[in-house]
Amino acid sequence: MADTPTGWVVVGVDGSASSRYALEWSAHEARLRGLGLRIVTAVEIPDPRDPLAGPAIPANVEELPLFQDARALLDYADRWIQRVYPELETRTRVALRRPAEALMEAAEEPGTELVVVGSRGRGTLASAFAGSVGVELAAHSPVPVVVLPKEHETAPGVRERVVLGVDGSPASRNAIDFAFAEAQRRGTELVVVCAWQPITAFALTMGPLPPEIFDEEPLAEAAQQTIEEAIADYRKRYPDVSVTVRTVRAHPAAGLLETATPADLIVVGSRGRGGFRGLLLGSVSQAVLHGARGPVAVVR
Structure with a gap:
């Protein structure tokens, strides 16, 4: 037995x-x-x-x-x-x-x-x-x-991956560890996503803007740095995991949902930057749960 x-x-x-x-x-x-x-x-x-x-x-x-x-x-x-x-x-x-x-x-x-x-x-x-x-x-x-998800969609010919959302918050560390471990266990690629949004729309009500406010390259570079810093230690701990890093110009939830296929496991923290005490989940986590076409892991 x-x-x-x-x-x-x-x-x-x-x-x-x-x-x-x-x-x-x-x-x-x-x-x-x-x-x-x-x-x-x-x-x-x-x-x-x-x-x-x-x-x-x-x-x-x-x-x-x-x-x-x-x-x-x-x-x-x-x-x-x-x-x-x-x-x-x-x-x-x-x-x-x-x-x-x-x-x-x-x-x-x-x-x-x-x-x-x-x-x-x-x-x-x-x-x-x-x-x-x-x-x-x-x-x-x-x-x-x-x-x-409510209805399981199929993705014929698409290999399963683990798709991880990272925002640089301390709360996301457990989600990063979980995602690396899942990718290693499954023998799949890990896709790490960090989304960034232009600040122009939020700044238009603040009066005259300096020209550099319209330069989006620093934002993309900051997102890339956020990912690299967040996962550096985990790359060493899980050397066999193949990691792809993506920075996307989008809302964080939209960036994750657009990156993932129904075959992928999406991994998010329960609350990242901007989370408010008393809310059940962060807005990104809730949006991903409601919009995903495949499984979503929420890690506290």
Whole structure:
């Protein structure tokens, strides 16, 4: 009998097309990492006696149709994974709580290395893992969160890459480390993107402008320097990773989305420069999550 895995990838499922893609992606990721796979679904059971008291767990919870549907979904997901990845250790769980709470609890358990969720739910469990769950998890999870798009687009003939957004902020260091490790694990190219925008539009309301304000070359050079400084140590730590550096004249989210194909894994920090305390995620992270055609990893 195989040894119990030392770590786990956690995936949330609800029977939707998005969560089926998340299940497949997470199983592949668990295999790459040599980890087990925990498959979680959530069932919220309201107390009919007091709607203001919040969810309650009746004594006969396992006899309720909703719970039985959840159990059947997990059994199906487990059987499917075992057919595709028979060597993979799997465990299943029905959580009687909000979907975000269920996955956050799993994320905080010892051994969890990654949480995966679809961006939209349309399944029989009342669309349990909807888009807001991914945002909430990405903002608070102690481990990286990967959000899969609503509809998985294919990119025939396109080799998978890891596409990393860098802005030079201290918060992006964990994202850089994660991206290099993923590229090495997958044997893929790492594309590091730093976006810059002309400041002319923002300065037009400030009165007469000096001619040098229209020179965009220094901005492009500064973006290039930002990338090189940010990844210098990681190049040394991951010498086998092939790195391509790109500076793009665009909004950071637009630059990442235009660079990445559906086959790529986009990696962003949860909040970079300009982030405000109290916001769930930085504006760039949220825009990428909503616009990506492939998986997005958000790293705190």
